Amino acid sequence: MKRAGPLAAFTLLVFAFMMYVAFPLAMMAGESLKAGGVFSFHQYASLFDPANGANSEAILNSIFVAVLSVVFSGLLGLCLAFVVTQVEFPGKAVVARLAILPIALPPLVGVIAFRFVFGSSGLLPRILQGILHTANPVLALEGIPGVVIVHVYSFHVYTYLFCAAALRNIDGALIDAAAGLGSRGWRTFRKVILPELRPALLASAALTCMSSMASFTAPLLFAGEKRFLTLQIFQTKLNGDVNLAAAQSVLLTFVSLGLYAVMMSVGGTPQTARGGKGVARRGVLPVPPILRRLLVGGTFLLLLAELLPVAMIVLLSFVREGSWTTQLLPDRYATQNYLSLLGERKMLEPLLNSLLCAGIAVIGSILFGVSAAVLASRAQGRFWGKAANIILTLPYAVPGTVVAIALIVSFNIPRWWTGGMGLVGTFWILPFAYIMREYPVVVRSVTASLETMDGSLLDAADGLGASAWKRFRSVLLPAIAPAILSGAVLVAIASLGEFVSSIMLYTYASRPVSVEILAQLRQFNIGAASAYAVCLMLLILLILWIPSFLGRGGSGRENVTAMMDSSF
Amino acid sequence: MRGASAAAVLLVVAGCSGSGRSPVVVYSPHGKEMLSAFAHAYEERYPGEEVQWLDMGSQDVLDRIRTEKENPQADVWWGAPMTAFDQAEREGLLERYVPDWDSAVAVGEKSRHGYWEGTFLTPEVIVYNTARVPAADAPKDWDDLLAPAWKGKVIIRSPLASGTMRVILCAMILREIGRGGDEEAGLSWLRRLDRNTKSYAADPTQLYLAIAREEGVVTVWDLSDVMIQIQTNGYPFGYVVPASGTPLMTDGIALVKGTKHPEAARRFFEFVTSRESLLRQAREFARIPTRADIPAQDLPAWIAGLHLRPLPVDYDTLAANEKRWMSLWDERVRGRGHDEQGE
Numbered sequence: 068m069k070r071a072g073p074l075a076a077f078t079l080l081v082f083a084f085m086m087y088v089a090f091p092l093a094m095m096a097g098e099s100l101k102a103g104g105v106f107s108f109h110q111y112a113s114l115f116d117p118a119n120g121a122n123s124e125a126i127l128n129s130i131f132v133a134v135l136s137v138v139f140s141g142l143l144g145l146c147l148a149f150v151v152t153q154v155e156f157p158g159k160a161v162v163a164r165l166a167i168l169p170i171a172l173p174p175l176v177g178v179i180a181f182r183f184v185f186g187s188s189g190l191l192p193r194i195l196q197g198i199l200h201t202a203n204p205v206l207a208l209e210g211i212p213g214v215v216i217v218h219v220y221s222f223h224v225y226t227y228l229f230c231a232a233a234l235r236n237i238d239g240a241l242i243d244a245a246a247g248l249g250s251r252g253w254r255t256f257r258k259v260i261l262p263e264l265r266p267a268l269l270a271s272a273a274l275t276c277m278s279s280m281a282s283f284t285a286p287l288l289f290a291g292e293k294r295f296l297t298l299q300i301f302q303t304k305l306n307g308d309v310n311l312a313a314a315q316s317v318l319l320t321f322v323s324l325g326l327y328a329v330m331m332s333v334g335g336t337p338q339t340a341r342g343g344k345g346v347a348r349r350g351v352l353p354v355p356p357i358l359r360r361l362l363v364g365g366t367f368l369l370l371l372a373e374l375l376p377v378a379m380i381v382l383l384s385f386v387r388e389g390s391w392t393t394q395l396l397p398d399r400y401a402t403q404n405y406l407s408l409l410g411e412r413k414m415l416e417p418l419l420n421s422l423l424c425a426g427i428a429v430i431g432s433i434l435f436g437v438s439a440a441v442l443a444s445r446a447q448g449r450f451w452g453k454a455a456n457i458i459l460t461l462p463y464a465v466p467g468t469v470v471a472i473a474l475i476v477s478f479n480i481p482r483w484w485t486g487g488m489g490l491v492g493t494f495w496i497l498p499f500a501y502i503m504r505e506y507p508v509v510v511r512s513v514t515a516s517l518e519t520m521d522g523s524l525l526d527a528a529d530g531l532g533a534s535a536w537k538r539f540r541s542v543l544l545p546a547i548a549p550a551i552l553s554g555a556v557l558v559a560i561a562s563l564g565e566f567v568s569s570i571m572l573y574t575y576a577s578r579p580v581s582v583e584i585l586a587q588l589r590q591f592n593i594g595a596a597s598a599y600a601v602c603l604m605l606l607i608l609l610i611l612w613i614p615s616f617l618g619r620g621g622s623g624r625e626n627v628t629a630m631m632d633s634s635f
Numbered sequence: 636m637r638g639a640s641a642a643a644v645l646l647v648v649a650g651c652s653g654s655g656r657s658p659v660v661v662y663s664p665h666g667k668e669m670l671s672a673f674a675h676a677y678e679e680r681y682p683g684e685e686v687q688w689l690d691m692g693s694q695d696v697l698d699r700i701r702t703e704k705e706n707p708q709a710d711v712w713w714g715a716p717m718t719a720f721d722q723a724e725r726e727g728l729l730e731r732y733v734p735d736w737d738s739a740v741a742v743g744e745k746s747r748h749g750y751w752e753g754t755f756l757t758p759e760v761i762v763y764n765t766a767r768v769p770a771a772d773a774p775k776d777w778d779d780l781l782a783p784a785w786k787g788k789v790i791i792r793s794p795l796a797s798g799t800m801r802v803i804l805c806a807m808i809l810r811e812i813g814r815g816g817d818e819e820a821g822l823s824w825l826r827r828l829d830r831n832t833k834s835y836a837a838d839p840t841q842l843y844l845a846i847a848r849e850e851g852v853v854t855v856w857d858l859s860d861v862m863i864q865i866q867t868n869g870y871p872f873g874y875v876v877p878a879s880g881t882p883l884m885t886d887g888i889a890l891v892k893g894t895k896h897p898e899a900a901r902r903f904f905e906f907v908t909s910r911e912s913l914l915r916q917a918r919e920f921a922r923i924p925t926r927a928d929i930p931a932q933d934l935p936a937w938i939a940g941l942h943l944r945p946l947p948v949d950y951d952t953l954a955a956n957e958k959r960w961m962s963l964w965d966e967r968v969r970g971r972g973h974d975e976q977g978e
Contacts, residue, residue, distance in 0.1 A: 121966035188848060209834075291834050292970040302795050305698050306961055480705050492706035574708045575660050575687045586690065589838045590667045 077442055083435060086484045088462055088503060091473035092320070098476045099314035110314035122315070125294035129319075132211060132295070133279035136218035140275045141268060143219060144226025147366060151227075152234040154354055156363045163231075168373055170224045171607050173564020174284045175581045176600040179588065180376030181208070181217050182288060183383060190379060213289035218282060220373070222275040229267035237263050252355065273330030277323050281466030283567040297468045301571070304472065313476060316469040327464035331457060377604070384597035404598035414595070417583035418602060420497075424579060425562035428501035432558045433551060435502065436509025441543065443510075444517045456514055463507035467567030470500050474572065494577040497569060501562040508561075509554035516550035552614055559610050564603055656685040659899040662696040662891075663688055663713040664798065666839065666860065668867060669920045677906050684899055692838070693719050693798030700728050700891055707893040710900035713907060716798040717744070717885045718805075718954045720751040730890035730897070734905060739928040744885040751889035753925040754908055755916070757857040758881040758943050759803050764852040765873040774853060776878040777807065781827045789828070790851035792842045793835040795961060799857045799884070805953045805960050806882035806946060813947065818960075822968055823975060830972025843870060857884075862921030862937075880946030885925060 102109035114122045150156075151163045169177060184190050185208040192204030199205055208216055237260060245255045286295040296319050303312040354362070387401045408414045443455035462470075478490035478499075490496045524546070528538045566581035573582050580599050587596035659677075663670055667690055674686035691699070693715030700709060700723065712723075723729050724746055733749040744753035761780065763773045774780050780789065794800035807828075808821030833851045836842035839860060845851055847870045864870045888908060894900045906912060910929055916922040917934050923941070924934075931939055 119966045120971075121969075187850060188844070288837070292832075294970070302965065303962075305694060305795050306965070307698065307701065307958055308962065475702055479702065489705040492703035492708045574703075575658075575689055576708075578689075589840055590690065591840045591844065 076438060080435075080439055080442055084439075084459070087499075091470075091477040091503075092465070094477040095313045095469070095473040096317055098310055099317045101310050110311050113311065114314055114318060121294060122299065125296045125299040125315075126318070128211065128294055129280055129296040130322075132214055132218065132282075133276045135211075135215045136222055136279040137272045137275045139215065139219045140223040141226050141272055143369070144223040144228075144271065145230050145264070145268070146362065147223065147227045147369065148230035148234055150362045150366045152231055154359055154362060156359075158367075162366060162370060165370055165374070166227055167224055168377065169221045171560070171604065171611060172221070172377070173566065173581060173603055173607070174221065174282075175566040175584060176380065176564065176603060177221055177376070178217055178284045178288050179584070179596070179600065180380045181220065183379045183593075184376045185216070186213075186289075209289065210291050210293055214282075214285045214293075214295075217285040217289060218275075218279050222278055225274050225278075226268070226271040229271040230264055233264050233267040234260070252353070270330050273326050277326040277330065277464060280319065280323055280326070281468070281567075283466075283468055297466060297567075300468050300472060304475075304571070309472075309476060312472055316472045320465055320469050323464045323466055323469075324461065327461070331460075380597045380600050380604075382597075383593055384601045386594040386597070404594040408595065408598050408602065417578050417580045417599070420577055421563050421579040421581075421603075422606075424498045424501060424577070425559050427498035428505060428562040429555050429558050431498065431502040432506035432509045433555055436506040436554060437513055437547070437551060439506075440510045440513035440517060441539070441547075444514065456510070459510050460507035462503055463511075465504070467500075467504060467565070468571070470504055471568040471571035474500055474503075474568075491572070492574055494574070496572045497577050497579065498562075500568045500572055501558075501565055504565075504568065505558040505561050508557045509551065512550040512554040512557075513547050516547045520546050549614075552617065556610055556613060560607050563606060563610075656683055657896065657899060658685050658687045659711065659896055659903045660709045661686060661688040661711045661713055661903065662691065662699060662709045664691060664693045664696065665714045665920075666690060666863070668863060669916065669922075672915075672919070673907050673912065676912075677903060680906065681899075681902065684902075686903070692796035694796045694801060697723055697728075697798075701726065704728060704892075707891050707895065709891045710894040710896050711903050712889045712891055714754075714886055714888065716757070716802045717751070717753065717887055718802060718950060718957055719798050720746065720887045720889055721950075721954050722957070723889070724748070724750040728892055730892045730894060730900075732890045732901060732904065734908065736908070736910075736926060736928065739926045741925070741927065744925050745887070746889075751887045752908065753885040753887050754913070754922075755859065755886040756923040756925055756943075757799070757859055757884045757886050758876060758923075758941075759799065759806075759855060759884065760858045760861065760874040760876055760881060762846065762854045762856050762861050762872055762874050764846050764849060764871055766871040767849055767852045768873075770873060773873060773875050775875060777810070778879075780853065780855070781824070781831060783831075785831045785853055787831070787833045788852045789832045790842060790845045790854050791828075791832050791835050792839060792854070792856065793837055795965060796838075800855075801957060801961055802882055802884050802953070803855055804964055805957050806948050808956075808960055809948050809953060810879075810946065818963075821960075822963060825964060825968045826972050826975040828972070829968050829970065830975055832972065835969070843868070843872075846870070846872065859921040859923065866921065876941075876943060877946075878944075880944040882948050883943055883945040886922075 099110050100106055100108065113119060117123070147166055151159065151166065172180070182189060185192065185206075187204055187207035187209055189204075189207065192207035195201075195205035196203065241259055241263075242255060245259045250258060281297065282295075283297040283301070286293070286298050287301075290298065296315060300312050300315045300319065303315060384404055385401065387403065408418075439459050440456075443452055443459060446452040446455050465473075474496060475491055478485055478496065479492075481487050481489045490499060520543075524542050525538060528542045533541070564581055565579065566585075569579050569582055570585070573579060578586075580603050584596045584599045584603075587593075587599065661670070661674075670688045670690060674688055677686050678684060689709075696709075696712055696715060697719050700707070700712060703709070712720075712729075720729070729746075729750040731749045732752075734752060737745070737749075737752065740753050744756075745751065761774050761777075774782070774785065779785075792800050794804055804825060807824055808818060811821035811824050812818065814820075834845070836845055839856075842854060842856065843864050846854055847868075858874060858876075861872055861874050865872050888904060890897070890900050890904060907916075908926075910926070913922070913924040913926060913929060914933055917924055917929075917938060921935075923938050
């Protein structure tokens with residue numbers, strides 16, 4: 068009797084995972100092995116057909132951009148982490164706080180803001196054109212360099228957060244010892260600090276690479292006629308060739324899963340065991356003054372470049388519609404965009420839709436993620452626990468485009484486990500997709516918190532005769548509540564601005580903010596699009612600060628770092 | 636339990652945001668000006684209803700309706716080249732509906748079995764920026780677009796999502812075949828166009844902006860949309876009807892199979908294709924009606940003065956090959972113009 072509850076929960080969980088997560092991916096793989104309705108390897112043959120260069124070009128471009136993104140995000144993130152942890156300068160606290168801004172920006176908003184500033188009709192290239200009197204805008208970002216720079220803008224934050232956390236943990240005694248042995252400067256950095264950073268660098272590199280391969284928005288808006296795997300999937304589907312789109316999706320998934328495996332295998336490496344006693348003193352590497360000035364100057368320049376797009380979006384949100392065509396900056400402003408956004412139901416609906424979808428996604432991810440993490444932690448033996456964990460968090464590595472294709476091929480017809488209705492075309496498909504993409508974040512953060520939990524508490528409760536439910540509610544839940552909260556915050560942020568799978572799955576009734584932003588841009592309502600983007604950013608900032616309001620203390624930055632740490 | 640009640644609260648919040656009016660969902664590439672004007676007019680006539688329109692490329696519409704086949708979301712599909720409607724009819728995505736005025740539309744400009752009806756004639760034309768290109772220098776025919784003088788000056792609306800561009804590109808392949816070439820000759824022609832193309836615009840608005848802002852100065856597009864841009868935005872656009880003829884495409888309207896609001900769908904269909912509406916579309920939105928029972932003298936002068944020479948296009952061949960040709964274009968033409976030798 069005592070084990071009936073957990074057993075039922077376990078069965079339910081396996082069922083849910085098989086039917087809602089594994090099934091769509093398996094269906095997609097099935098579709099990729101069909102041509103004209105019969106079994107065939109035709110799609111894969113055409114993927115790698117040398118006569119048809121399009122697919123291989125897309126694959127190569129995606130990989131090339133991923134490599135460049137990893138290198139430059141890594142360098143930038145590392146420098147930033149180094150400056151913030153190792154160098155004292157005025158305004159450092161503000162810098163450390165603002166440096167995470169790019170992850171608070173939903174991908175679509177970031178890319179669009181970037182285009183307003185650095186794109187071929189953007190502010191800076193036009194200013195340069197004016198100064199230099201050239202026929203065309205100068206240094207306009209386009210094509211592959213454009214995509215890479217957008218990626219670096221968003222993804223360097225991963226390296227920054229991971230490395231900053233690792234750098235803060237470096238024992239001062241190590242650096243002192245190195246200095247005592249006659250090593251300083253570059254040599255100490257290379258021989259002492261870099262090895263300490265290795266796990267952080269590898270994990271963030273894998274995460275960056277994965278995010279870059281899955282990136283859809285940046286290529287969509289910056290790549291021009293260059294091909295990318297994610298775009299190729301979207302366009303193949305548009306051309307009506309679902310089987311080939313499925314094959315392209317399977318390929319992208321495998322690449323992504325491989326990178327995820329790398330990330331998981333290095334991310335969990337424990338820090339170097341230390342011989343020191345007591346609380347370690349923060350280690351600070353002495354930096355030559357010239358380098359110091361260079362680094363600090365560079366940091367402020369970087370910050371400026373990071374803030375400019377956001378400032379531009381805020382500015383554009385006040386633009387009077389249709390007034391900005393060829394001027395450098397718009398010359399007529401009004402609050403009309405915000406008024407109509409909040410006053411007209413049609414305009415407000417996308418915001419409400421996104422809030423609702425994100426709300427459902429948070430609830431769903433918590434229900435599924437927490438029960439999955441708790442049950443996996445009870446697995447017999449370390450191997451099974453780890454295996455369960457890896458399987459449960461795999462969907463994190465599935466790109467949004469692929470999730471959309473998988474859901475479309477599986478749930479476009481009624482299934483009994485979706486309540487006898489075809490989910491495609493309904494409101495529910497969006498929260499469903501968000502949950503599928505984001506629940507692993509909850510699993511990771513709860514698992515991390517369970518690993519550090521004192522198991523004897525549960526044993527004690529057991530010994531005192533508490534029921535399984537009572538043990539969960541009175542002992543386990545309070546212990547993992549902070550982890551649930553951080554997971555929920557990350558799910559909410561990601562879902563609110565989700566674009567990649569939304570664009571393929573939305574309907575009029577469920578159109579989310581991100582899709583509406585693109586629609587407004589398509590209609591050249593730059594003001595309305597920017598007003599939506601600003602609302603979205605404000606909502607996200609608000610959500611980021613929830614943990615500190617609830618008394619978990621710490622700044623927004625610390626919370627994000629803690630969440631990212633526990634999530635990956 | 637707490638989760639469930641929270642979900643219930645959220646649903647109530649969402650429910651409150653509804654208007655209480657019954658919706659008609661319209662998928663259309665006709666652009667916000669025309670869509671919002673007719674949504675507004677329809678809602679005035681039928682106050683209990685609300686037009687919910689989504690503006691997207693006509694291939695996007697086809698893909699969406701295909702994806703939503705088991706659970707249709709749209710009621711009316713307003714606007715796409717007839718080849719797209721033909722495709723949808725073959726795939727069983729449309730609801731049969733024959734309006735009273737069916738006889739006023741010529742055979743060949745509507746479905747043979749009553750699944751869609753032709754609404755407008757859309758000539759595809761060459762468009763140029765009049766501020767940068769004197770009329771005398773503008774390309775006069777399709778082949779002129781390939782001249783080295785236009786290298787890096789052509790902007791093309793990204794063709795995969797656009798019914799208009801799909802028709803133009805396929806018509807160019809058919810034109811080469813008609814001149815005694817084969818499919819390869821057609822692709823080679825398109826590659827030479829690609830060689831002159833500076834960039835592919837993600838949507839029509841980006842196309843207009845790129846030409847107006849002189850990022851490029853020449854494009855090909857449908858006459859009606861160009862006229863609207865000239866009339867409403869004052870963009871410096873001029874157009875040329877290509878000397879060897881234009882693929883004179885019929886644009887249509889259809890009901891979506893399994894529509895959730897069949898009566899409202901039929902009302903909207905009838906409303907936007909009434910004689911009165913077609914006249915307004917001609918005057919304000921530069922659409923050339925297919926209905927023969929509209930007196931020519933009521934139409935704007937430019938329509939009456941239009942001398943259109945149709946490019947002989949075999950639409951059955953076009954329809955049969957469109958999907959394959961467009962994938963060939965995507966694989967072997969886009970971005971590959973520099974591989975092409977010769978003029």
